[in-house]
Amino acid sequence: MITLNRERGFEHVETWEEILQLPGFTLDLDPKAEELKEIIGRYMFRDKIACGLSVCRQPHGRGCIATTKSGKVTNIGNVCGKNHFGVKFDEFSRVFTQALTDHQNRETVASFQFRLDSLEAEVEELRTADRGADWVYRTTRALVQRNRGCPDSLVAAVGNMVRSRSGSIRVSRDATEEEAKELEVAAGRNLPRPQYVEEVQGVLRGLTCLYPEHDIREILVLDVEPNLAKLREMDAPAATSQELRFWSKWCGELEEKLDRARSAVEAGNVLLTRENLAQMFVTVHDPKQLTEFKKWLAKAVGS
Structure with missing residues (x-):
């Protein structure tokens, strides 16, 4: 599953080929030579995708689509992003996640308003x-x-x-002597009279x-x-x-x-x-x- 934030808003992208065709996309980004600008998408696959950082290139099942200040675009695995871009990567991830959550919640509310x-x-x-x-x-x-x-x-x-x-409709009544003795046996001591028992009279x-x-x-x-x-x-x-x-x-x-x-x-x-x-x-x-x-x-x- 791929979610991308374009100028017209968030949308689901069907194939990875569409990501590869994004302007400025590269599969060989040098993290030491580039500075992150923002995260514009995220992905999660059963079949893993190679990381777009030149120092990694290992396959990842989940990660993000990021842009740099030079205009380049690539995909970065979550762990790689934290390792090579540190706090900024976490900040950009939170911004993207919040924006996506707001979008989803806004769609829920807006569609609900029609009802x-x-x-x-x-x-x-x-x-x-x-x-x-x-x-x-x-x-x-x-x-x-x-x-x-x-x-x-x-x-x-x-x-x-x-x-x-x-x-259950329960009604109390005086216990019979036999019932009172049974209560005494259960209590292990003598009990004063009268004793009371409850009977179910209906439901x-x-x-x-x-x-x-x-x-x-x-x-x-x-x-x-x-x-x-x-x-x-x-x-x-x-x-x-x-x-x-x-x-x-x-x-x-x-x-x-x-x-x-x-x-x-x-x-x-x-x-x-x-x-x-x-x-x-x-x-x-x-x-x-x-x-x-x-x-x-x-x-x-x-x-």
Whole structure:
């Protein structure tokens, strides 16, 4: 693979013959008689290419295309470049690498900007569709935040399930005497009464939509939407290396973020059904609170 920086920008060169035809190219450059001007390309081959320095001429699998102040051009292996041109070679290599990285990042961002209309429409549809992201996020708040319509005991139970990353609905009850003795055997000592055991009363499906990495608001409202707006205003040709690096990375991660948001919506629609959430009745022991929860359930998710 050969990458060359011409006047019109970076491009991939298909064959080594094109390099040999560059004006001023030589296969016999004396490093003692020449001073480097800049590095204009780099190459990496399975079949090695002879170094263009007259003091070397050994085959290299990777190296750079360099120009000198006299106008000559040659290829130099990485090790040879450092050995014969020292610090300057390293400096020119860093300049070329940074310029190439900026070019690649700039292309990524610029091509991404052409997709903004469709991406913004996709996010809007994901959020506002019937039982879409906005509905899922708004409705699930009552399950994880107090004073939003669900009993505190249920909110606590859901919180424990999220932290343990398990949908098992566990309910405590008094242990029987036989179970208490088994607990004493396991503990190796006498235990006070009463003792308690937990039983699994069901499995709450769709719980993954409440996991931190599936936070719909964090993904769509605080990250994706505002950053798409910033990208629309961004001048990619004038951006700094730091800006290009950040936005190229962000663009590369967007699809994964949207996938997480879609998964959260799908899981939310599984979670937010009456049949599924009715399993949580066993976590509410106060009759009045249970009645209130049933009212919320009917209003929030329907029958």
